[in-house]
Amino acid sequence: MHRSLHAFRSAYKMPYRTAQIRLVSSHPEVYEPCDDSFALVDALLADRTNLLEHQPSICMEIGCGSGYIITSLVLILGQEVPGVYYIATDINPHAVKVTQETLNAHGVLAELVCMDIASGLEKRLAGKVDVMVVNPPYVPTPEDEVSRGGIATAWAGGENGRSVIDRILPVAERLLSDRGWLYMVTLTANDPKEICLLMRKKGYASRIIVQRSTEEESLQIIKFWCDSDIQDLNEATSSPRKAAASFVGSLVSQFPRIPFGKSQ
Amino acid sequence: MRLLTHNMLSSNIKGVTNGFPLGIEVEKVIEKQVDFNPDFLRNMFAKVEWKALVDAARTMGYAELPEEADLSMLESDDFLKRFHHALLELHLEEGALVCPETGRKFPVNKGIPNMLLLEDEV
Numbered sequence: 001m002h003r004s005l006h007a008f009r010s011a012y013k014m015p016y017r018t019a020q021i022r023l024v025s026s027h028p029e030v031y032e033p034c035d036d037s038f039a040l041v042d043a044l045l046a047d048r049t050n051l052l053e054h055q056p057s058i059c060m061e062i063g064c065g066s067g068y069i070i071t072s073l074v075l076i077l078g079q080e081v082p083g084v085y086y087i088a089t090d091i092n093p094h095a096v097k098v099t100q101e102t103l104n105a106h107g108v109l110a111e112l113v114c115m116d117i118a119s120g121l122e123k124r125l126a127g128k129v130d131v132m133v134v135n136p137p138y139v140p141t142p143e144d145e146v147s148r149g150g151i152a153t154a155w156a157g158g159e160n161g162r163s164v165i166d167r168i169l170p171v172a173e174r175l176l177s178d179r180g181w182l183y184m185v186t187l188t189a190n191d192p193k194e195i196c197l198l199m200r201k202k203g204y205a206s207r208i209i210v211q212r213s214t215e216e217e218s219l220q221i222i223k224f225w226c227d228s229d230i231q232d233l234n235e236a237t238s239s240p241r242k243a244a245a246s247f248v249g250s251l252v253s254q255f256p257r258i259p260f261g262k263s264q
Numbered sequence: 265m266r267l268l269t270h271n272m273l274s275s276n277i278k279g280v281t282n283g284f285p286l287g288i289e290v291e292k293v294i295e296k297q298v299d300f301n302p303d304f305l306r307n308m309f310a311k312v313e314w315k316a317l318v319d320a321a322r323t324m325g326y327a328e329l330p331e332e333a334d335l336s337m338l339e340s341d342d343f344l345k346r347f348h349h350a351l352l353e354l355h356l357e358e359g360a361l362v363c364p365e366t367g368r369k370f371p372v373n374k375g376i377p378n379m380l381l382l383e384d385e386v
Contacts, residue, residue, distance in 0.1 A: 057307050083304030085268060096376050109298070111269045115379040124272040124284060128311055 017078070018045065019071035025101035026066065029094045031154030033068035035214050036185050040135050041072045043183055043209035043221035052080050056130030060175065062117055062168060064088035065154055067099030069133055074108040086110035087125075089118060091153050117164075118171050129175045135185045136165045161190045169195070172224075173202050182224040183209070192220050199224050203231035265356045265377055267320045271312050273377065275363035275370075277385045285316035287362030288323045289369070294357045300348050306338050308351065321350040 018041050019033075026032055044051065059077070061070040070088045077084055088110055090096050096112045103110055118125065137146070137154055138161040145156035146163050157163055165186070172182050182204075186192040196206040205227035212219045275283030318329045328346045330337070337343040360369040361377055368385075371378050 057304065058311075082299065083301030085304075085308070087269060087272070091380070093378060093380070097374065100374065100376060109296070111266060112376045113265075113269065113273070113379055114376060116381070119381070120273050120276045120379040122276070123274045124313075128272075 017072075017075055019068045019075065019102065019106060021068075023102065023105040024066050024068050024071075025098045025105065027094045027098050029151045030092065030098045031065045031095075031151060033066055035212070035217075036135055036138075036219055037065075037068050039210050039212045039219050039221050040069055040133060040183060040185050041076075043223070044069075044073060044076050044133070046209055047183075047223065048076055051077060051131065054130065054179070054181065055081055056084060056181075058085045058087070058125075058129050058177075059131040059133075060086070060118075060125075060129045061088040061133045062171070063095075063134060063136060063154070064090045064099045064112070065092075065095050065135070067102030069135060070099065070110050071102050071106050071108060073131070073133060074103070074110060075106065087113065087121070089113050089115050089121070091116045092150070095154075117168055118175060122171060122174055126174050127177055130177050130180050132172055132176060132180065132182045133184075134168055134172065134182065136168055137161070138165060138185060138187045138190050140187075140189050157190070161187055165190060165195065169198065173199075173204075176226070178226055180226065184222055184224070186220050186222060188218040188220070192222060196222065196224075200230060201234065203227065203234060205230055265372055265375055266352055267317055267324070267354055268308065268312070268351045269377075270320050270356070270361070271316055271351075273361065273379065275365065275368065276379070277363060277366055277368060277381060280363060280365045283363055283365060285313065285320065285364065286370070287364060288320055288356060289360040289362060290324060290356065291358040292356075293324050294355050294375075295353050296355055298352050300345065302341075302344050305344050305347055305351070309333075309335070309338060309347070312351070317350060321354065324354050324356065326350055326354060 024033055059073060064070050074086055088099060093114050096114045100112055137157045139155045139157050140161040141156040141158060143158045145152055146158045176182060186195060199206060203226055204224040206222050206224045208220050209223050210221040273286055275286060314333050318331060321329050329350055355375055356372050357375050359372050362369050
């Protein structure tokens with residue numbers, strides 16, 4: 001937390017552009033903003049110029065928890081991208097209420113729905129989301145903790161922390177528009193390299209926006225976007241090996257600390 | 265919940281083939297003014313199912329939308345203002361959304377729909 005840009009901004013009274021911790025509501029069953037939340041918001045700040053240029057019309061968060069991230073996104077885009085439709089979901093009924101309170105405390109609006117991932121939005125919102133932010137439950141846990149409910153849904157990620165991430169990715173891919181961007185938090189134990197490979201097969205390029213190591217964990221915030229060159233490459237059957245080789249090369253340079261192969 | 269959100273929601277109960285649009289049971293509607301943004305409305309027009317919006321707005325007590333709409337209407341300020349009001353300013357604060365096939369009700373409390381499914385509905 002002390003290293004985050006957010007804390008830095010607060011300490012030096014820099015312009016107020018993200019959610020303020022003192023205005024974030026809480027509940028015993030709702031995950032409070034932590035290093036992972038700050039890292040994601042820092043990634044959005046770092047990419048702010050691109051976001052403003054992107055002019056998204058529909059922005060979505062899956063798993064909004066305390067509301068710190070969606071509120072920050074609304075504030076970051078602010079008046080410079082007017083008339084955005086913000087919608088956030090969480091499987092925890094307490095979390096959507098807390099998010100509502102956090103949004104209200106900052107005087108901003110977003111629509112909230114209590115649901116599992118995006119069940120109930122997948123049909124009509126397909127291909128419409130221009131920016132999606134996800135801080136998934138990424139902590140490796142025994143598989144049965146994933147469905148335990150309550151605050152555990154905020155962090156319990158099952159084997160390699162991938163159970164919920166692997167359910168979210170196809171949904172994200174379905175909901176994102178042709179020009180859609182996805183920002184997602186991953187832990188090194190989630191094998192982000194493999195996540196990027198999976199997404200690449202679906203035509204998405206990826207880049208690490210923020211990489212942060214805390215005492216407890218090593219986090220990456222990855223941005224995914226649809227890349228027509230990759231789609232063309234995926235379709236071209238002429239030289240798949242060459243394409244794969246050059247891609248692995250670029251990944252290795254992106255993940256310097258991740259051992260090649262299965263990272264466990 | 266705004267009607268834009270209602271327009272994006274479907275019933276996702278196992279076995280339901282056409283869960284859209286959800287019916288609306290109104291207990292309390294509130295209005296919140298938001299900035300009028302014609303570009304946003306023109307952008308959203310293509311994404312909205314018009315008939316579902318007209319019916320939902322009527323259920324919420326606003327009957328000022330034309331039954332049918334086409335792109336030429338987006339030039340009219342009067343039309344855009346009605347569209348704006350129905351889409352963005354009417355909120356279902358308390359009530360329920362109703363699956364059109366099964367009649368299953370999804371409660372809406374403090375403006376937030378609860379679309380969680382029971383184990384036997386997934």
